[in-house]
Amino acid sequence: MYHPYPFTHFYAIPLSGFVRYPFLPPSGLTRSPFTRAYPPVDPTLFKQSAQSMKSLVQEINLLMNRLTDNSDFALRLMSAAQAANKKEAERLIRSAGVREKLYLSFNPDVLRIELRAAAANVECCKLSIALRWNH
Template structure:
């Protein structure tokens, strides 16, 4: 039986591969580095404070809507039925009938309803509360 002298394959590279040296890149220190961050601005928490107060009011309004939906099965049925019939104005009218003041945006899909309550401070949208409630 014949056995080759070298049982493993021998790979031959072109001559240029044998002389190619690996390249190493070293980071060079940047002697011209300066801290270009701007100085911090003066802190004025007025809008932040007012936004927090308005958001508390949004939370109270959301609680009113959620209480109505969770305590009155008839009301929940009316909202869901109007939404499934694609009567956006009727759904918005029902939500606003709970006594919620301010901007309320309604969107829905086959799986649930999204109620977005928006509040303003000095004609600026300061806060938004989005409730996503599933019915399927």
């Protein structure tokens, strides 16, 4: 007999990789054998990442202020991006005060800017923005 839908039962598998069962662990155990043990939390790098992100936000704020306050600057940056002149676009962005690692991409509609920072010699954070100029 032909069955267009061969599976008659569907199962939901949790995305987290483990399931907590509603029973208590056997006596003498402090945790269920079905849960993971996590390492102790150390907020040092997390706090350094937050500090680095504050720096990225300040730099992107400098660029946004320059774009909103200076129409000539906005026109030159948009023209460089539309012409796929990455070096000129990067030079203009750097002239606004951006010093961190900079990654640019653009197409005829959008300029994408990504800034990355490091803390303790580890790339810890990135800030991405996209600015659109066409509908």
